[in-house]
Structures are given as C-alpha cells and as structure tokens.
Amino acid sequence: MPTPATVDLAAFYANPDRSVAVLNYNARFITSIFDLVNSDELASFVQVFLADQRTKVPAEADATTTFNLATPAVYLAMIKAILTDRPDAYQRFQPAEILASIEDLYSYYRTFLRVATMTSQQNDVMASEFMTIDQRFNDLVIRLYRTIEEKLQGHANQVYRQVNAGSSACMLLQQIAWPAPTEYTSLQDIPFISRLMLRPPMMVHTKSNKRKGHFTASATNPIANFTGSATDWYCYPAMIGESLAYIYFHRDYLASGIALANLFQLADSQAIAGKKPDLILLFGSPSAAGDEQPENGHYFYDEANGVYVGQVPYNDQTTYFGYMKKMCLTLHNLHMIAEKRLPIHGSMVKITFTNGQTKTVVFFGDSGAGKSESIEALQAVADDQIANIETIFDDMGSFTLADGHLYAQGTETGAFVRLDDLSSEVAFNNMDRGVYMNPEQKNARVIIPANTWSRVVAHHEIDMWVYANNYDDAVGVQRFADQVLAKETFIAGKRRALGTTDEVGMSTTFFANPFGPVQEEAATRPIIDAVFDQLFADDVYIGEIYTHLGNDKSQEKLNASARALLTELLAL
The missing domain is CATH 3.90.228.20 (Phosphoenolpyruvate Carboxykinase; domain 3)
Structure with a gap:
C-alpha cells in the first residue's frame, strides 16, 4: 500500500509514514474557523486524508456519490457550503455520509503526534503565554469540528468531550549561542527547546517496539556526515545526571524527542548559554563513513574538544524510544567512566x-x-x-x-517502564502524566516523571x-x-x-x-x-x-x- 506524500509547508509539516505533524505558529497562526477552512494547510492535509481513505473504499464504490472519493477541492467546497448553510449543500452527498467522513478526518488527524512550535528570542513574556496561544488553536479546531458536526446532524450534542483537537504538545524554541568548535558550526542554527508543554496522557505509536544490538565506537566523528538544518531539526538540552547533553533530533523523531521531557531534566536556557556540552547526540542522521552495522547507533570521543558524540541513523527500527534513551545513557556512562565513576x-x-x-x-x-x-x-x-x-x-x-x-x-x-510491570496503583496514579508508547503491543511502555x-x-x-x-x-x-x-x-x-x-x-x-x-x-x-x-x-x-x-x-x-x-x- 503506497504511503501518502509528506506535506511540507512553512506553517505545517505532516509525515503520514511516521504519523508526525508540526504546526509552526510563527509562520502562520490561524485565528478563525473560516481562515482554517480556506488555508493551504487544511487543504494539504485533506489531500493526505483522502489518499489514505481511497485505499479503504470498496472497488465498486461510485465516485459521484461516495464522499471519500471526492477530490480535495470538492471536499473542501462541501465543508464551506455546510458552514455557510447553502441550500444546495446536500444535492450530491448525503448528510450521514458527509458526517461519517468528517468524523474519519477528525480521528485521522488526531492519530498524528501533533507538535506546535513557537520561536522567541526574548522568551520572558512568551514563556507564560505560549500555552495560552496553543490552547486558542485547540479551541478553534474543536469549534470547527463541532460546528460542522451539529449542522450535519441537525441538533446540538448532549455530551461534549474536550479532547486535544489541535495539538498534542507545544514547544517554545530559542536560538542559544554556545561555543561550538569549528567542526560543529552546522549545529549552531538549530533551535533549542526552552519550554515544553505536553498534553498527557499521550498515546504515541512508533514503527518499532524493541531495541536491537549494542552501540559501538566509530572511527569517524558523526558530525562529519551531519546534514540537518534549522527547518527540520531541534535540540533538547538535557541534564543527564550532572552531564550537560545537547540532544539533536530530526522532526520525524518528535515522539522520542518530546518524551525526553518525562525522563531527563530540560536544561535552563540561561544556564546553558555559552556552555560547551559534555555530550552531543545526533538522532536521525546518516551513519559515519565506514561504520559497521550502519542501521544501529555509534559514538565517537572527540578528544580534541572533550565531547562524546553519539549518532543514531534514520530508519524504522530506531523509532523505538529505547534507542533515544539508551544512547543518551551510553554517552553519559562513557563520560562517567572517563571521570573514574x-x-x-x-x-x-x-x-x-x-x-x-x-x-x-x-x-x-x-x-x-x-x-x-x-x-x-x-x-x-x-x-x-x-x-x-x-x-x-x-x-x-x-x-x-x-x-x-x-x-x-x-x-x-523519570522512568521508562513496561506497562506490564506497573502495579495498578502506580499505573492509575500516574496516568494523567504519562507518555505511552504502543500501549496495545507487547513490550508496551510508559514514561512517567x-x-x-x-x-x-x-x-x-x-x-x-x-x-x-x-x-x-x-x-x-x-x-x-x-x-x-x-x-x-x-x-x-x-x-x-x-x-x-x-x-x-x-x-x-x-x-x-x-x-x-x-x-x-x-x-x-x-x-x-x-x-x-x-x-x-x-x-x-x-x-x-x-x-x-x-x-x-x-x-x-x-x-x-x-x-x-x-x-x-x-x-x-
């Protein structure tokens, strides 16, 4: 089954293969339901949704009367007709079928891990406001859905459920200067996460649910192969014990990247400004030249600059959070051994x-x-x-x-534990704080503070x-x-x-x-x-x-x- 194409707009990124979406509020912040239905961002996602739905429609379905076989333009035109109460809105498709499709679209969007971002140079005000801004967008999405739903069913709902309709998390990003050696200048434009808001309980699904093999030493510094940019990479600055770690990850690994917040202390931006880290991790970067087992992770000790550099390549296997966690701990432990701990x-x-x-x-x-x-x-x-x-x-x-x-x-x-290992008391007491990884599968995990x-x-x-x-x-x-x-x-x-x-x-x-x-x-x-x-x-x-x-x-x-x-x- 072909995977729908990735959407990559300035304000919206969506990768159906990884079920990850990024909303860039700096590029565009939508303030009304009419702006939303007329946006390129919604149009592009509707196209992804319909491509997915066409694989599930019976072969004998009639394209003229099956709403999920409509073109994106016709689909969006129908949404606008419903919102404006046009009398000819239901001449081609039945309200019940339109409603079922809208429900599917709404549910499909919420299967994505949706992370909103905002960038600020002076974040004193933004630090207290970024969650409010994100909540406005969530309210907007759920209002659009409910408006369409209630118009199609002909009456108001009796029960309302306040789900996370717009985003699953929101990151406040900041450019932070640190004394990067010449070899690491390619990392300097990548924004740091300075504040992070999660909407737990978060259910995250990854393409892999088990870790394989060990991490091995590389003869070449992985930074030599790094090709990321400020558009598609983020840095989570972490305190791993007392080690300062700059954890860089590709946006398709946002499930692992934001789950770090429940596991490692997010380093304060003021504390890391001007600091060279003890550890650097490049997660989702090509393997260094000549590495054995290029599908797994590697590390390199940059003796000249006194920093351990880890690298985990971009592939389906490494979507399992264990790769992120264990490479971070490997780098930290190597640092401890060097310090005779x-x-x-x-x-x-x-x-x-x-x-x-x-x-x-x-x-x-x-x-x-x-x-x-x-x-x-x-x-x-x-x-x-x-x-x-x-x-x-x-x-x-x-x-x-x-x-x-x-x-x-x-x-x-925090703790990254198997759900089967938790007593019911611990599981229920922490449910509203957890990030759950593949909860329906064997080796299901939860990350809790x-x-x-x-x-x-x-x-x-x-x-x-x-x-x-x-x-x-x-x-x-x-x-x-x-x-x-x-x-x-x-x-x-x-x-x-x-x-x-x-x-x-x-x-x-x-x-x-x-x-x-x-x-x-x-x-x-x-x-x-x-x-x-x-x-x-x-x-x-x-x-x-x-x-x-x-x-x-x-x-x-x-x-x-x-x-x-x-x-x-x-x-x-």
Whole structure:
C-alpha cells in the first residue's frame, strides 16, 4: 500500500509514514474557523486524508456519490457550503455520509503526534503565554469540528468531550549561542527547546517496539556526515545526571524527542548559554563513513574538544524510544567512566519505614532481571511497615569514590517502564502524566516523571546493593560473605532475557551494563575493584535477590523474596 506524500509547508509539516505533524505558529497562526477552512494547510492535509481513505473504499464504490472519493477541492467546497448553510449543500452527498467522513478526518488527524512550535528570542513574556496561544488553536479546531458536526446532524450534542483537537504538545524554541568548535558550526542554527508543554496522557505509536544490538565506537566523528538544518531539526538540552547533553533530533523523531521531557531534566536556557556540552547526540542522521552495522547507533570521543558524540541513523527500527534513551545513557556512562565513576545499571530507592529508619537500596541487573518488580513486590508485602519509597533512579546511576567515601547519584528524573510491570496503583496514579508508547503491543511502555533533578543528583549513601537474579530457582535473598564471589557475580551479569531486546534465553553482559562498561571494559574494571573494596570495608550489605522472572514468573515466590529482603533491611 503506497504511503501518502509528506506535506511540507512553512506553517505545517505532516509525515503520514511516521504519523508526525508540526504546526509552526510563527509562520502562520490561524485565528478563525473560516481562515482554517480556506488555508493551504487544511487543504494539504485533506489531500493526505483522502489518499489514505481511497485505499479503504470498496472497488465498486461510485465516485459521484461516495464522499471519500471526492477530490480535495470538492471536499473542501462541501465543508464551506455546510458552514455557510447553502441550500444546495446536500444535492450530491448525503448528510450521514458527509458526517461519517468528517468524523474519519477528525480521528485521522488526531492519530498524528501533533507538535506546535513557537520561536522567541526574548522568551520572558512568551514563556507564560505560549500555552495560552496553543490552547486558542485547540479551541478553534474543536469549534470547527463541532460546528460542522451539529449542522450535519441537525441538533446540538448532549455530551461534549474536550479532547486535544489541535495539538498534542507545544514547544517554545530559542536560538542559544554556545561555543561550538569549528567542526560543529552546522549545529549552531538549530533551535533549542526552552519550554515544553505536553498534553498527557499521550498515546504515541512508533514503527518499532524493541531495541536491537549494542552501540559501538566509530572511527569517524558523526558530525562529519551531519546534514540537518534549522527547518527540520531541534535540540533538547538535557541534564543527564550532572552531564550537560545537547540532544539533536530530526522532526520525524518528535515522539522520542518530546518524551525526553518525562525522563531527563530540560536544561535552563540561561544556564546553558555559552556552555560547551559534555555530550552531543545526533538522532536521525546518516551513519559515519565506514561504520559497521550502519542501521544501529555509534559514538565517537572527540578528544580534541572533550565531547562524546553519539549518532543514531534514520530508519524504522530506531523509532523505538529505547534507542533515544539508551544512547543518551551510553554517552553519559562513557563520560562517567572517563571521570573514574562507576555506571550502575539498576534502580535505587530510599525507603522510609514507619519505625523512623531510612535505608537506601540499589537493585542491580540488566533489562528484565526484575529490578522494578522487586520494588513493587517489596511495597506490596510491607503492609504498614513502609511509610514511603522514593525513587532516586530507575534505570541508570553511578557510584563515586571521594575522600574515602562512596556515594550514588542518578541520571533520570523519570522512568521508562513496561506497562506490564506497573502495579495498578502506580499505573492509575500516574496516568494523567504519562507518555505511552504502543500501549496495545507487547513490550508496551510508559514514561512517567519520578523525582526532581536536585534529588536525583544529590550524594546518596548506600545501605544495600543486591543483584537481581532472575534465573536461579532459589527464593529469598543471600548476602555475599566473599568479596571475590560477589564481584564475580556482578561482573558476569547473567540473566534470562524476557524479550525486551532481541536477546533470548540465558545471556551474560559485562557488569550487566551494555551501555558504557561493555564498550570500555578495561577502563571500568579498576573502578569496579575500588568500589567493591570500599563497600566491603564499610560493611555495606552486598547480596542478591531471587526474582524468578526468567523461570516461572511466580508472584508468590517473588513476594517471598521481597519479605526476606524486608527482614534484612529492618535488621541492618
């Protein structure tokens, strides 16, 4: 089935293949329903819609009486005739058929991720007004739809639903000067996102729903192949832990680009002006010359300029948000290793008990090992013994040794989790804040905010560090008495894959972290040694929890392990 052509106007961009649309309010802001029905933007989208509908109309349909077979000009003329109450409006097509088609057009438009943009050099006023401006457009679209609907059905509606009719999100863009080295001048005109408004819950659909392979080093800086422009690229400036990252992405990756807002702190424009980043990501850019696996992502360390540069190419596979997230974390982790910090693939929570005690626990393991599930089970079995569980990091953090002390920090302010892993309480409590990725498919995910950046990057002491063992048939937890055995277990990174990546069966990953340590194993090993030496010297609980997720996925056994963990925590 051929894909309808992309619309690329100054004020409106729509790519049916990626279900992405961009509305540029600076190029044109429509203020009345008559301006809207007479606009080139609506005409172009109607053409896309009718091309899509013609593939669904039966072959024997009569083009003279089937509204979805009308030309765009006839279709728009009919809309105008209805709005102006022309008496000859229904001579060719029946009102019921027109209404059904208008409903289809309205629904089809809302299947697109629709992101509005505004650009401002001085955004003090715009920062408070851009959401109001966007709301006016949403009100305009829904008013046009309801006016046509009620005229066709001959009466007013009894029930009104305030859906996001015009846009799904709105971005305030700003040009920000930063000291780009000569090689990076092609990035300087690309606007930064300075403010972002989401309309959750957002349901986003991508052409891929699983990540494959690893990110590998490139011999060539990907910036050499960059061909983007200020028209079709944006920059999300992020704080990933304490790393400053400039995440550049093609507009067809807006689903991933705006979802970053629920995962990484959007850096303040005043704070980044004049700052060279630690990390740069080019998402949707051609691979560097000579790269192996050109369909996957690569990174390059620009030693002369002291910046890690990542690149993920434009293809259907990389529409899965995991590529955006994991490349960002890979670059950050490489930066941490270079600074002699140890990247941790896991979840860290600070538990406040009703008896007044607080304990900080790090759950460690690769994807699907049972880190999040163990936390959920712990909360479920605790009854009234736990007053609060605060998430410090959900997927990636780092351990730092300084002056004979060890502390942990997180990277993300949000969580990218499988819907199946969420308890109903957590799922419903966060529904109105989430960005949902392919919710009807296997490995469906949601991105939800979890904590503030200042709390995430604070220096946290560690009371317990447990490996999430999803492959052995034991129940409970065990503490390692032997440092060598403990270190061997964590370094081996064993797990039984659960289908969240392209891996199946038993697998091993160096230090359970394919996002940095695997790429820089030699540099990571001495940091691991130093961390384990300090943890055992401080008598920190180092152990493993048996999650059973790779075997029978028994909730009863996982709960039993969580009860054993709870007992150990209360005894510390």
